Amino acid sequence: MKTIIIIPCHNEEKNISKVVFDSLKYSPHVLVVDDGSTDKTPQNAKESGATILKHIINLGKGAAAKTGCDYAYEKGFDSVILIDGDGQHDPCEIPRFVEQLNQADIVFGYRKFSKNMPFVFRFGNQLINLVTKVLYGLNLKDTQNGYRAFKVNIYRKIRWKAQDYSMESEMIANVGRYKLNHKEVPIQTIYSDNYKGTTIIDGIKIVLNMFLWRLN
């Protein structure tokens, strides 16, 4: 299976080299989608051995991931691994995703929620998980986790419109709509001080969007 690791990122000059370097151990095809960074993210990623796609302006994680996945689709890859560029996902878990992908169309990573995670994030995540279950019939442990893998032949079905962090939920909504075969794998998450992920406002937007997507 020809696998590509796609890393959407924005201003991650400190972390991107390590993420690329570690990812290259599991696939020779590592693609960094630089979403309009103003620092040395693309240079560092290129020097570390990744292929670079560069957005000339910042569009958002959803748009960057979509650019990477469109590229993978056009280049004829068989499977895609999506990981974050801020170093919170450990590439050493990629083989487990690939292994699970033999039995499923899409594999979701899930974090084990600990008390170290802020209450508002735990609550928000559980709420979105519940809405996902009610609206789409998918019982996922961590709907907001960006560490995922899927077969490229389902990409046209799960392709999202969202430009921002709600892409993760929109992808799940499409998985539910087409009743695609899915699996989950537990992952370790390394939290950094420089958190740039989903905010409370994003969470509210995601929940509202999930109701709208259900109408489609």
Place this chain on the structure above:
Amino acid sequence: MTSNLLGIQIIGVLFALLMFYLTFLYLRRKEFTNKESIFWFGAWTIFLFLAIFPKGLDYFIKTWLTFGRRLDFFIIVGFMFLIGMLFHTYTIVRKNQQKIESVVRRIAIEKAKKGE
């Protein structure tokens, strides 16, 4: 009451004249097409007419639309116009956002294919 009304009318006339001038500037800079300019000049002419002769629409407002006061009519029509413009602007922004996204993403992929 009369002096208040006159004050509002003066503001209305000055506003209409300012908008005439801005529309003319946009036309001269070729940022408006002739069609757009005709639309806006027409809109400001109506606005100017109503500012000078507010009673001109009284028959229509009070008899046909049964508004008690002229001001009520202008406030309601004004709000409807603003909400309509807001919706129109929203759709344009949304369309442009999608176009920009599509262009930016396409440039990224094409550049990578050319090996730049």
